[in-house]
Amino acid sequence: MRPGPAGVTRVVCLITVLAAVGLLPWLSGRDPALTVLRARSAEQEPTREALDAVRRDLGLEAGPLPLLGTWVSGLLHGDLGTSWVSGADILPSVVTGLQVSLALMGCSLGVALLLASSLVAPVLVRGRGSAGAVAAMLAAVPEFLLATIALLVGGVWLGWLPTSGWQGPENMVLPAVALGVPAGGLLGRLVADALPAVLGERWVELWRGAGVSRGRIAAAALRRVLPPLLPQFGMVAVGLTGGAVAVETVFAVPGIGRTALGAAKSQDLPLLQGSVLTLLALGLLTGALAALIRRRLLGPALRDAGLSLPPARPVRAHPAVPVALAALLAVTIGWGLLRDPYTVNTTVRLAAPSWAHPLGTDGLGRDVLARLGHGAASTVGTAAVICLLSLLAALVLGFLPRVTAGAADIANALPPVIVGILVAAVAGPGTGGAALAVALISWPPLAAHAAALVQEVRASSFLTAQRAIGATPWWILTRHVLPSVTAPVTRHALLRLPGIALALASLGFLGLGAQPPAPEWGLLLDESRAYVERAPWAALAPAVELALMAGLAVSGAALTRRRPKTTRVRAAEEAVVGV
Amino acid sequence: MSDVLLDVRGLVVRYGKATAVDGVSFTLAAGEVLALNGPSGCGKSSTALAVLQLRRPDRGEVRFEGRRLTGLTERELRRVRPRLQPVFQDPYGSLSPRHRVRDAVAEPLKAQGRWDPSEGPARVAELLDRVGLDPSYGERHPHELSGGQCQRAGIARALASGPRLLVLDEPVSSLDPSIRAGVLNLLADLRDDLGLGYLFICHDRAVVRHFADRVIEMRDGRVTSEWSPRPPDAALR
Numbered sequence: 001m002r003p004g005p006a007g008v009t010r011v012v013c014l015i016t017v018l019a020a021v022g023l024l025p026w027l028s029g030r031d032p033a034l035t036v037l038r039a040r041s042a043e044q045e046p047t048r049e050a051l052d053a054v055r056r057d058l059g060l061e062a063g064p065l066p067l068l069g070t071w072v073s074g075l076l077h078g079d080l081g082t083s084w085v086s087g088a089d090i091l092p093s094v095v096t097g098l099q100v101s102l103a104l105m106g107c108s109l110g111v112a113l114l115l116a117s118s119l120v121a122p123v124l125v126r127g128r129g130s131a132g133a134v135a136a137m138l139a140a141v142p143e144f145l146l147a148t149i150a151l152l153v154g155g156v157w158l159g160w161l162p163t164s165g166w167q168g169p170e171n172m173v174l175p176a177v178a179l180g181v182p183a184g185g186l187l188g189r190l191v192a193d194a195l196p197a198v199l200g201e202r203w204v205e206l207w208r209g210a211g212v213s214r215g216r217i218a219a220a221a222l223r224r225v226l227p228p229l230l231p232q233f234g235m236v237a238v239g240l241t242g243g244a245v246a247v248e249t250v251f252a253v254p255g256i257g258r259t260a261l262g263a264a265k266s267q268d269l270p271l272l273q274g275s276v277l278t279l280l281a282l283g284l285l286t287g288a289l290a291a292l293i294r295r296r297l298l299g300p301a302l303r304d305a306g307l308s309l310p311p312a313r314p315v316r317a318h319p320a321v322p323v324a325l326a327a328l329l330a331v332t333i334g335w336g337l338l339r340d341p342y343t344v345n346t347t348v349r350l351a352a353p354s355w356a357h358p359l360g361t362d363g364l365g366r367d368v369l370a371r372l373g374h375g376a377a378s379t380v381g382t383a384a385v386i387c388l389l390s391l392l393a394a395l396v397l398g399f400l401p402r403v404t405a406g407a408a409d410i411a412n413a414l415p416p417v418i419v420g421i422l423v424a425a426v427a428g429p430g431t432g433g434a435a436l437a438v439a440l441i442s443w444p445p446l447a448a449h450a451a452a453l454v455q456e457v458r459a460s461s462f463l464t465a466q467r468a469i470g471a472t473p474w475w476i477l478t479r480h481v482l483p484s485v486t487a488p489v490t491r492h493a494l495l496r497l498p499g500i501a502l503a504l505a506s507l508g509f510l511g512l513g514a515q516p517p518a519p520e521w522g523l524l525l526d527e528s529r530a531y532v533e534r535a536p537w538a539a540l541a542p543a544v545e546l547a548l549m550a551g552l553a554v555s556g557a558a559l560t561r562r563r564p565k566t567t568r569v570r571a572a573e574e575a576v577v578g579v
Numbered sequence: 580m581s582d583v584l585l586d587v588r589g590l591v592v593r594y595g596k597a598t599a600v601d602g603v604s605f606t607l608a609a610g611e612v613l614a615l616n617g618p619s620g621c622g623k624s625s626t627a628l629a630v631l632q633l634r635r636p637d638r639g640e641v642r643f644e645g646r647r648l649t650g651l652t653e654r655e656l657r658r659v660r661p662r663l664q665p666v667f668q669d670p671y672g673s674l675s676p677r678h679r680v681r682d683a684v685a686e687p688l689k690a691q692g693r694w695d696p697s698e699g700p701a702r703v704a705e706l707l708d709r710v711g712l713d714p715s716y717g718e719r720h721p722h723e724l725s726g727g728q729c730q731r732a733g734i735a736r737a738l739a740s741g742p743r744l745l746v747l748d749e750p751v752s753s754l755d756p757s758i759r760a761g762v763l764n765l766l767a768d769l770r771d772d773l774g775l776g777y778l779f780i781c782h783d784r785a786v787v788r789h790f791a792d793r794v795i796e797m798r799d800g801r802v803t804s805e806w807s808p809r810p811p812d813a814a815l816r
Contacts, residue, residue, distance in 0.1 A: 461672040465733075468631055469740065470660035471690035479690075480675060 013410035020422060021276055022071040025269045027426045071273070080274040085266055090274040093259065098278055100166060101248070101255035104179065105240050107172050111180025112187055112236075119188030123195045124218045135192060138185025140550040142502050143243035144509045145543055147178035147250040148525060152540075156533055164252035175251045179243050183236045190232055194225045227297045234290030235412055238283040242415020245279075246506060250529075257417075261510060264421045265429075272425055279418055322555040325548050329376070332545060336373015341366060341519045350535040360537045362528060368538050375519035376545060379508070382435050383501035390443035391493040397443075398450025398485060408444035416441055416503040417510065424512040431520070434513035438503045442496065449492050453485045498553035505546060521546065583645075584609045584744055584776045585630065590639035592625045592800075599625040601800035602639070609743065612770065612777040614791035616784065622800040623780045627748045630778060631665050632656055643744065661691055661740035668749035670729035674721040680707070680732045681717030687740040706735040711765055727758035731765065738769070744776045751786065763790055 020027065074081060080090035119135045154174050155163030161173050198204075198221050207217050245257035252258075256275050263272035335358075345365035353360045359368040397404050420437040427433040457463065457480065466476045501521075507513040508522030516523065521542060528539035585607040592600040600622040607613045615623040629636040632648050641648045643663055648656065664687075667673040674683045684703050688694045704714035710731040721729055730750060737745055747766070751759040767790065769775060781787050787794050788808045796804045 461667055461669055462675045464633055465665065465667060465673045465736075466686075466690070467633055468660060468665045469687040469690055469736065470657045471686070472657065475690050479686075480677075484677060 013407055017280070017410070017414070018277075019068060020426075021273050021280075022068045024273055024422070024425055026067050075277075080277075081270040083268055083271045085268040085271070090271055093271065094256065094274045094278055097254065097256035097259040097275060098282075100253060101244055101257060104172065104175055104248070104253060104255055105244060107176035108178075108180030108183065108240065111176050112184035115181060115184030116188035116191065119185070120191045120195065123192045124221070135185050135189040136554040137551060138181055139189050140499075140502075140554045141182055141185075141547065142246075142506050142550070143178055143182055144246035144250065144506045144522070145502075145525070145546050145550070146181055147175070147247045148529065148539065148543055150174045150178045151250055151529070152532055152536065152543075157536075166253050166255075171251075171253070175247050175253055178250070179240060179247045182243065183240060186236055186239075187233065190229050191222075191225055194229065195221060198224050223297075227294050230290045230294035230297075231287075234287035237286035237290070238412070238415060241279045241283045242417040245415075245417045245421070246510060249510060260418075260421055261512075264425045265511065267425070269425065272421070276418060276421060280414075283415070322552055325552045325555065329545065329548050329552065332369070333373045333376045333380070336369045336371070337377055339367050339370030339373065341370040341374040342517065343367070350531060350538070352535075353537055359541045360535060362535070362538050363531050368524075368541050371519040371524055372521075372541055372545060375521045375524050375542070378431075378514070378519070379504050379521040380497075380501050382431065383438075383497055383504055386435055386439045386442055386500055386504075387493045387497050389439055390446050390496075391490060393443040394446035394450045394489055394493070395482070395486065397447040398454050398489070400451070404444060404447035404451045408448040411441040411444035414441055417506060417512075420507040420510070420512045429512045429515060431514045431518075434504055434507040437507065437512075438500055442500055442503075446489055446493055446496070450485055450489045453488060454481060457481050457484050495553075495556055498549045498556065501549060502546065502553070582609055583607070584611075584643070585778065586640075586642040587626075587630060588640045588642075590626060590629055590641070591637045592622070592629050592634065593637045594625075598800055600629065600636070603797070603800070603802055604639075605795055605802070605805075607744070607776050607778060609776050610770065610774045611793065612779055612791045614779045614781055614787045614794045615797055616781060616787050616794050617797035617803075619782060621797040623782075623797055624748055625800075626797075627665070627746050627778065627780050631663065631746055633665075657691070661687065662743045663746070664737035664740065664742040664744075665746045665748060666730070666733050666737050666750045668752055670726050670733055670753065671721055673733055674729060674736075676721055678720070679717065680712075680719055680721065680724065683721075683732060684717070684735045684739055687736060691740060693740070702739075706738055707732070709738065709769075710735045711761075725758075726754050727762060730754060730762055734762075734765070734769075738773075742775065744778065746778045746780075748780045749782070750779075752781070752783070759786075766790075 071081070078091065080094060082089055083093070115138070151163050151174065154161050154177075162171050163174065165171055199217075204217060204221070207220070241257070244255060245261055247253070248255040248258035249261055256278055260272060260275035260279060263269070263275060343366060345361070347365065348357070348361050349363060349365045351357055351361040351365070357367050357369065359372065362368055362371065394404075397407075416438050419440055420434055423433045423437040423440075424430075427436070463476060463480060466480060471479075504513060505520070505522035505525075508520040509526045510522070511526065514520035514523055516527070525539065525542040525546070528535070528542065532539045583606050587606070588604045590600050590603045591598065603622070603626055605613065615626060617623055625634070628634040629639075630641055632641065632651075636649065639649070643659060646659065648659065651659070674680070678686075681700075681703050684706055685694065685699060688699060688702075703717060707714045707717055712728060712731050712735065716724065716728065716732070721732070724732065734745075734750075750766070751762050754762060763786065766777070770777060779787070779791055781790075791808060794806050794808065795802055796806070
């Protein structure tokens with residue numbers, strides 16, 4: 001098969017990502033020599049000679065291309081270099097981290113499959129209905145939030161399970177649940193939404209009439225549903241690699257995700273390169289595996305459109321649900337915005353909710369409601385800006401359909417957390433870097449949607465009629481093509497707003513976004529973890545608000561699927577909202 | 580006879596390796612109805628698209644009002660297009676679903692920069708009336724009209740820019756037989772009143788016999804025969 005423009009874009013994107021990883025030491029604006037010197041010997045003065053010696057040692061003087069060359073050739077020999085901080089070889093620590101992470105991911109995959117089958121089973125038995133709002137909700141809750149809640153409930157309040165470390169199987173339970181539940185919710189929802197339509201197909205009637213047992217029909221329906229959904233399953237696996245960073249951090253699991261985050265924070269770039277590369281390879285490998293299984297299941301003759309599913313019948317949310325959720329969020333945020341988030345009052349540290357402090361105070365006696373309001377507003381505001389920029393990019397790039405398809409594929413294979421780690425390693429953690437990271441992966445799905453719409457409009461016969469009446473290309477573009485593309489893509493961008501806000505919050509939670517004392521939604525949740533036993537409301541408040549946001553993401557998306565759409569447009573719209 | 584409006588010579592249209600139109604030649608006089616008749620896939624619609632220059636022919640020549648269209652740039656063509664208008668088969672598909680009927684009818688004038696805000700609306704109402712639609716229908720969207728009404732709106736749009744030749748690509752094929760007669764009568768009246776020439780693409784022999792002055796039979800991209808449904812004397816009015 002000849003590689004099309006989409007394939008070329010895919011390769012270019014992949015090379016760009018790889019080169020960015022390889023060039024991290026050079027891209028990083030701040031002087032890594034200083035970091036290394038500090039890490040190696042705290043007493044030594046950062047004199048010019050000492051710094052130059054370190055630079056020579058790291059090979060930073062040679063410039064970007066030799067640096068990349070050394071890194072790539074080392075990579076080919078299985079040499080990931082040595083840590084700047086500890087001076088140890090990277091490969092062993094990456095391998096041990098990977099072992100831990102793979103064990104964790106295996107367990108959470110088990111949890112996910114268990115959950116997914118329990119969501120799908122009722123649909124299969126009844127032959128209709130759907131997994132309902134529960135599955136959609138579970139799929140939308142980000143891992144860092146679920147991990148925090150699992151830690152609070154299972155570890156702290158009930159005290160059943162250890163909350164940190166990696167000693168035995170009991171350590172695995174909470175992280176596996178936190179990582180597996182969103183994945184299981186997503187898998188279950190995808191299959192359960194697609195099943196009713198498949199069970200309504202003609203062949204099911206025919207089989208029933210012929211006396212085929214219900215079990216065999218159910219098995220055949222599953223067999224029919226799975227192959228077209230496999231690419232989405234691949235994305236679930238990618239999501240696991242991103243989620244692993246958050247979950248391992250919360251539960252102090254010494255896996256590859258935590259290693260990557262720690263390396264980014266301590267500016268240990270070779271270690272960061274090694275672990276990010278491993279995470280990326282893991283994501284791409286599972287994606288390729290999903291594609292391979294799909295091809296095996298379908299056979300070579302039935303590719304792509306050869307076996308498409310009938311349109312899914314997703315959950316319909318009552319319009320009041322998203323409106324109520326949005327109103328509740330708006331009221332809390334608005335109320336909090338009127339209060340002062342910075343005033344430190346150590347006499348009322350960790351106070352319980354009262355009239356003076358409706359949601360209590362944090363460890364420095366600052367008002368939680370105020371911090372929540374300001375934090376959520378800045379997160380949502382940043383998300384809105386990202387949304388707008390992604391929308392504009394999508395409208396421009398939508399006219400290059402094949403290019404956007406490739407870019408969308410790569411963006412789908414990159415969890416926001418990993419992009420966030422890379423950006424933070426280059427630019428240092430901050431609101432701007434987090435926004436850039438989320439923006440980098442939020443435009444391609446919109447662009448793919450816009451491209452599908454542009455193709456659809458261009459193929460319609462009224463555009464031919466437009467040319468025949470003597471309209472100029474500019475007239476056709478501004479009067480016909482843009483208007484029919486802009487409205488649906490804008491709606492799509494709006495639907496992605498909560499998901500983008502959650503992605504930003506997850507970066508903030510991991511310390512890759514806004515820095516203290518700025519109030520940021522995810523950061524707030526992270527800060528409150530330290531005193532969660534003594535002041536659970538301070539941790540619960542941002543968690544509940546984030547859960548509301550997740551609910552808004554789900555119920556808002558369920559509202560829009562009214563008009564019939566072509567398969568391509570639908571596929572572009574339904575590409576999982578990446579959190 | 581009268582002056583030649585359209586002169587097509589040696590027209591060839593290819594889609595990849597397949598040749599849809601293979602050396603078709605004919606002429607059409609002002610005020611004449613020339614039908615292209617043949618089974619589906621014989622190349623009649625491709626001929627229509629090539630005459631309209633919506634698909635540039637691979638070989639051959641199209642002359643309209645004595646001017647060679649095949650060599651013109653898109654910009655030069657846009658000056659000719661007002662006098663050479665199409666009516667398509669699918670009445671709903673050829674009107675934008677997002678625009679009102681009056682906007683669709685006004686669009687040729689607006690797109691060609693000939694719109695006069697003081698007289699335009701009255702002209703649109705007049706056009707709608709001319710094709711047998713109550714001007715109040717102008718406020719509706721295409722999906723609020725029946726197939727026949729939509730096709731009339733499409734004809735009104737084609738008339739808006741003052742054409743001399745209409746290329747009618749199966750204009751009544753997707754309509755009910757009862758509505759079909761009404762639209763054909765409308766087209767016949769318009770021809771008589773405005774002296775339009777029609778290149779009429781149709782696969783239905785009965786309709787062709789009733790409506791056309793001259794019929795060209797096509798098969799596999801070639802002209803196989805030419806006949807007249809009625810003696811030339813009867814065609815004189």
